[in-house]
Amino acid sequence: MDIADALLSFIIFVGSVTLHEAAHAWAAMKGGDPTAYHGGQVSIDPTPHIQREPFGMVILPLVSLFLIQFPLGFASAPYDPIWAMRHPRRAALMAAAGPAANLLLLLAAAIAIKVGFIGGFFHAPDSLGFGHIVGAEGKFASGIGYLLGMGFCMNLLMFVFNLLPLPPLDGSGILVGILGEKSSEKYLHVMHQPAFMLIGMLLAWKVIGAIFSPILVFAISLLYPEASYR
Numbered sequence: 001m002d003i004a005d006a007l008l009s010f011i012i013f014v015g016s017v018t019l020h021e022a023a024h025a026w027a028a029m030k031g032g033d034p035t036a037y038h039g040g041q042v043s044i045d046p047t048p049h050i051q052r053e054p055f056g057m058v059i060l061p062l063v064s065l066f067l068i069q070f071p072l073g074f075a076s077a078p079y080d081p082i083w084a085m086r087h088p089r090r091a092a093l094m095a096a097a098g099p100a101a102n103l104l105l106l107l108a109a110a111i112a113i114k115v116g117f118i119g120g121f122f123h124a125p126d127s128l129g130f131g132h133i134v135g136a137e138g139k140f141a142s143g144i145g146y147l148l149g150m151g152f153c154m155n156l157l158m159f160v161f162n163l164l165p166l167p168p169l170d171g172s173g174i175l176v177g178i179l180g181e182k183s184s185e186k187y188l189h190v191m192h193q194p195a196f197m198l199i200g201m202l203l204a205w206k207v208i209g210a211i212f213s214p215i216l217v218f219a220i221s222l223l224y225p226e227a228s229y230r
Contacts, residue, residue, distance in 0.1 A: 005146060006065050009131065012150050013061050013071040016105060016158060018046040020098040024077040027097035031090035033083040041077045049075050070130070084176070085188055092177025095170040102159040109152040113223055116145070124224040133220050156219055161208050166200035167191040 022044050025036030040048035050057045053075045061071035084091035113134055116122040122145055125135040130153050134145030165171040172191055179187055190196055217229050 004143070005131075006069070008147055009071055009150055010061055010065060012147070012154055013073060014046050014050075014057060016102060016151070016155050017057060017073065017075045018044060018049050019101045019105060020158060021049050021075050021077045023097040023101035024094055027094040028077070028079050031087060031094060033080045033094075035080050036077040039078050052076065081188070081192070088176045088179065092174050095173025095176070098170050099159050099162045102155040102162070106152055106155040106159060109148045109155065110223060113148050113152065116148075117223070124227040128217070128220060128229050133223070153216065156216060157212060160212055160215055161204065164204050164207060166204045168197045168200060169204055172200065
């Protein structure tokens with residue numbers, strides 16, 4: 001990965017995580033918990049999110065870009081756990097808001113790619129790579145294609161990964177809305193235990209490697225129905 005691609009990847013990562021966390025914060029505020037709002041997280045400005053998690057949003061992504069050519073990181077929007085226990089369905093909507101933001105970004109990138117494909121600016125690539133899902137001629141068109149392709153792939157990954165029903169991921173928070181009031185309270189208590197959160201993250205990293213590749217190929221096949229990829 002050259003410097004330009006690495007910079008674009010980092011910018012897309014920061015922007016995607018910012019919108020993800022801002023969506024959590026906005027949903028919590030609308031649901032009656034102003035904790036994240038008072039912390040400045042109801043914002044698409046990445047500054048308050050970076051200030052809350054400088055290691056997860058800047059240091060770790062840059063280091064991982066250098067080591068494995070991919071930005072790994074994390075962030076969080078604060079919320080009141082007592083509010084979540086009292087209003088499990090509102091808490092579930094807050095959890096779902098983050099992946100929903102990534103889905104919207106994914107769809108926006110897909111529409112832009114499709115428009116470029118119909119307009120003749122883009123074409124189906126000969127082979128696929130993470131972020132490299134748009135064929136184009138010329139540096140400018142290739143740069144735009146990579147920007148859109150990375151936005152598509154990264155937000156698809158964030159969407160799928162965060163929906164895994166394992167603590168501390170959003171999928172486990174969405175389950176709270178399905179459970180009854182007593183069950184959800186017990187589940188929230190267990191979900192926030194450090195040991196369960198660690199086990200959940202280890203399982204999530206193990207599972208995502210097996211399930212994401214076919215999901216990505218399927219998603220790209222919807223962009224290019226006449227192309228064939230494995």
